[in-house]
Amino acid sequence: MRTQVGNLLIEPKLKARVRWAQHNLMQPLRETGTFDLVLLRNVPIYFDLPTKQRVLDALSHSIAPGGYLVISHVESLQGLRTDLQLVRPSVLRKPRR
Numbered sequence: 001m002r003t004q005v006g007n008l009l010i011e012p013k014l015k016a017r018v019r020w021a022q023h024n025l026m027q028p029l030r031e032t033g034t035f036d037l038v039l040l041r042n043v044p045i046y047f048d049l050p051t052k053q054r055v056l057d058a059l060s061h062s063i064a065p066g067g068y069l070v071i072s073h074v075e076s077l078q079g080l081r082t083d084l085q086l087v088r089p090s091v092l093r094k095p096r097r
């Protein structure tokens with residue numbers, strides 16, 4: 001349909017398993033369990049280096065082993081410490097134990 005151009009449709013079975021919630025990255029993550037995938041495109045660009053480090057630490061703690069963090073192509077993690085491994089530009093993965 002013409003009105004759907006440029007939109008993505010989520011597979012209903014997958015959509016049914018998604019819980020939508022707002023989260024301020026400046027606040028501690030609530031008990032959400034671990035994530036297999038975190039999409040953080042063009043968000044850390046607003047933060048200074050210490051804030052980026054705090055956010056990265058909190059997120060990487062919440063990513064399941066083998067899970068991914070995706071940032072934008074224009075962002076870099078230069079100057080940040082992380083146990084996530086770069087698997088390709090802008091895609092990082094938490095090592096499996």
Ligand SMILES: C[S@@+](CC[C@H](N)C(=O)[O-])C[C@H]1O[C@@H](n2cnc3c(N)ncnc32)[C@H](O)[C@@H]1O
Pocket residue numbers: 023024025026040041042043046
């Ligand atoms: C440039 S937009 C990018 C939106 C989208 N990720 C994309 O790539 O099109 C930046 C987003 O960062 C969000 N953001 C900024 N500070 C935030 C914070 N402290 N916690 C959560 N989101 C934040 C803004 O609400 C905004 O949606």
